[in-house]
Amino acid sequence: MIANYGYKDGSGEFFISIDTDKCNGCGDCVPVCPPRLLELAADEYDPLSEKTVAAVREEERKKIKYSCAPCKPASGRGPLPCMAACAPGAINHSW
Amino acid sequence: MAELQEYWRWTEYSWHHPEMDWRQGKRIAAGIDVGSVSSQALVLVDGEIFAFSNLRTGSNSPDSANNAIKAALKDTGMEIKDLQYTVGTGYGRVNVPFANRAITEIACHARGANFMAGPKVRTVLDMGGQDCKAIHCDERGKVTNFLMNDKCAAGTGRGMEVMADLLSIPIKDIGDLSFQVDKEPQPVSSTCVVFAKSEALGLMRSGWSKNMVLAAYCSAMAHRVSLLLGRIGVEDQFFITGGIAKNPGIVKRLEKELGIQAVQSKYDSQIAGALGAALFGDTLLQKGA
Numbered sequence: 178m179i180a181n182y183g184y185k186d187g188s189g190e191f192f193i194s195i196d197t198d199k200c201n202g203c204g205d206c207v208p209v210c211p212p213r214l215l216e217l218a219a220d221e222y223d224p225l226s227e228k229t230v231a232a233v234r235e236e237e238r239k240k241i242k243y244s245c246a247p248c249k250p251a252s253g254r255g256p257l258p259c260m261a262a263c264a265p266g267a268i269n270h271s272w
Numbered sequence: 273m274a275e276l277q278e279y280w281r282w283t284e285y286s287w288h289h290p291e292m293d294w295r296q297g298k299r300i301a302a303g304i305d306v307g308s309v310s311s312q313a314l315v316l317v318d319g320e321i322f323a324f325s326n327l328r329t330g331s332n333s334p335d336s337a338n339n340a341i342k343a344a345l346k347d348t349g350m351e352i353k354d355l356q357y358t359v360g361t362g363y364g365r366v367n368v369p370f371a372n373r374a375i376t377e378i379a380c381h382a383r384g385a386n387f388m389a390g391p392k393v394r395t396v397l398d399m400g401g402q403d404c405k406a407i408h409c410d411e412r413g414k415v416t417n418f419l420m421n422d423k424c425a426a427g428t429g430r431g432m433e434v435m436a437d438l439l440s441i442p443i444k445d446i447g448d449l450s451f452q453v454d455k456e457p458q459p460v461s462s463t464c465v466v467f468a469k470s471e472a473l474g475l476m477r478s479g480w481s482k483n484m485v486l487a488a489y490c491s492a493m494a495h496r497v498s499l500l501l502g503r504i505g506v507e508d509q510f511f512i513t514g515g516i517a518k519n520p521g522i523v524k525r526l527e528k529e530l531g532i533q534a535v536q537s538k539y540d541s542q543i544a545g546a547l548g549a550a551l552f553g554d555t556l557l558q559k560g561a
Contacts, residue, residue, distance in 0.1 A: 178414070178415050178416050178417060178418075179416065179417040180418070181417070181418065181419050181420075184421070185421065185500075190503070192419075221375075221376045221379070222376060222378055222379050222415045222418065223379065223414060223415065224373075224375045224376075224379055224552055225552070225555060225556075
């Protein structure tokens with residue numbers, strides 16, 4: 178399943194999407210994110226599965242435009258730490 | 273003094289199966305959906321709908337959950353202690369005192385829609401009281417992709433309540449009245465409830481009829497929701513849950529904009545969340561929870 182965390186407002190669309198079928202629950206993305214947006218949790222959208230997957234922490238979901246900004250400088254950005262750390266390539270950013 | 277009519281107020285109700293004998297049932301599962309505007313409770317006996325209720329959510333979530341289940345179980349002889357497994361869902365899901373588990377409403381709506389409209393449903397739109405969710409699901413009602421717009425209450429039931437109040441039109445009549453216009457007006461430019469309210473006042477001052485204002489507001493809402501669906505991609509079949517599904521003024525305009533008909537169901541669109549929660553409870557009972 179693709180879980181989209183974030184929002185859309187007047188200034189654009191800000192979503193971090195995590196493909197829970199690709200996510201293997203390794204947790205490599207959790208420590209590399211400077212503002213610690215990610216966590217490992219039970220897959221809340223598939224209550225019958227026992228799998229643990231990466232998710233954006235609930236209290237962070239409505240401000241990711243600002244929390245992610247330091248990794249996305251206007252002067253050009255390198256690979257995002259969360260995406261680079263994810264071996265199965267399950268993490269994506271919409272902006 | 274004439275009694276003050278509250279135009280936004282919609283009717284609360286409850287229903288229970290007139291013939292089913294729940295005492296013969298092996299599995300009794302309940303789903304409680306405590307939403308931002310309305311709360312539903314639904315009881316499944318051996319996977320069949322036995323009773324449900326639909327009430328307004330008060331300022332206290334645990335009370336709303338209790339009131340909803342009491343209304344559903346009224347005159348059935350069943351009590352809260354007879355429920356073998358209860359799942360809470362919706363905004364107030366962690367505040368259901370007698371729940372065994374809380375499950376997100378996104379999973380519950382997909383599951384409920386799967387039961388209500390059949391396994392061919394791929395796109396579920398939940399138009400609730402305070403947010404709007406576009407959900408893509410598979411043939412078992414498992415969520416495969418979803419998008420939620422929860423940063424503001426535009427395009428939702430609460431916005432409709434505000435508009436009903438402003439125009440002094442009973443909320444259940446809004447949809448039909450919005451079609452009684454000579455020609456479809458331009459949508460209001462803002463779907464923000466607060467801005468739309470002042471825009472509506474301005475339009476009425478410039479001579480628009482109430483019906484025209486309703487039409488303009490409904491089409492603005494339909495357009496906003498279609499943008500949300502655009503990100504997920506609409507796939508046949510398409511089903512709408514939540515209170516706004518009962519407003520043809522939005523549903524028909526949305527169908528037109530998307531070029532696809534929404535599936536009709538014999539069930540009440542507002543019970544989808546509670547039904548999905550109860551179905552999860554039923555499955556968990558079968559698994560031996």
